[in-house]
Amino acid sequence: MSYPDDSNGDVLRRLEKANFDFSLEYAVDFYAVYETEEEADIVAKQFARDWKEGHKFKNIETRPAETGGMELELVPIMNVTYENITNFEIRLAERTSKVNGYLDGWGVLCEQHS
Numbered sequence: 001m002s003y004p005d006d007s008n009g010d011v012l013r014r015l016e017k018a019n020f021d022f023s024l025e026y027a028v029d030f031y032a033v034y035e036t037e038e039e040a041d042i043v044a045k046q047f048a049r050d051w052k053e054g055h056k057f058k059n060i061e062t063r064p065a066e067t068g069g070m071e072l073e074l075v076p077i078m079n080v081t082y083e084n085i086t087n088f089e090i091r092l093a094e095r096t097s098k099v100n101g102y103l104d105g106w107g108v109l110c111e112q113h114s
Helices: 007-017 037-052 082-096
Strands: 025-027 029-034 057-064 070-079 101-107
Touching: 007 082, 029 037, 029 082, 037 057, 037 070, 037 082, 037 101, 070 082, 082 101
Parallel strands: none
Antiparallel strands: 025 070, 029 070, 029 101, 057 070
C-alpha cells in the first residue's frame, strides 16, 4: 500500500514490511503526557465515556510518567489503518489541547511471520 510521508505512514510501512496482518483488529497503545494527575484524569474520563458509549477499548490508565508528570495510556481495539490511527490521534490531540499535555506516540505489537 501507499501511505503518506509522515510518522504514521512510516510506522505503517514498517509494519507492512514485517508482514503485519492489517485485516485483524488489534489493541493499539496511544500515549499522552500531562503535567498533573488531574489533567490526565480529565482526558481519561472523556475516553471512558466513549468506552461506555460503545467504542472498543482494552484499557485506559494513568500512571506517573518517566519524564515527570502523568502518562495516559489509551488502548482502543481497532483495525490498524492510516485513517483509524490518524483519527484517534486527532481526537486525543483535541482533548489534550484543552489541558497542559502532549501526545507521546502510539504502537502495536507486531509478530513477524515467516
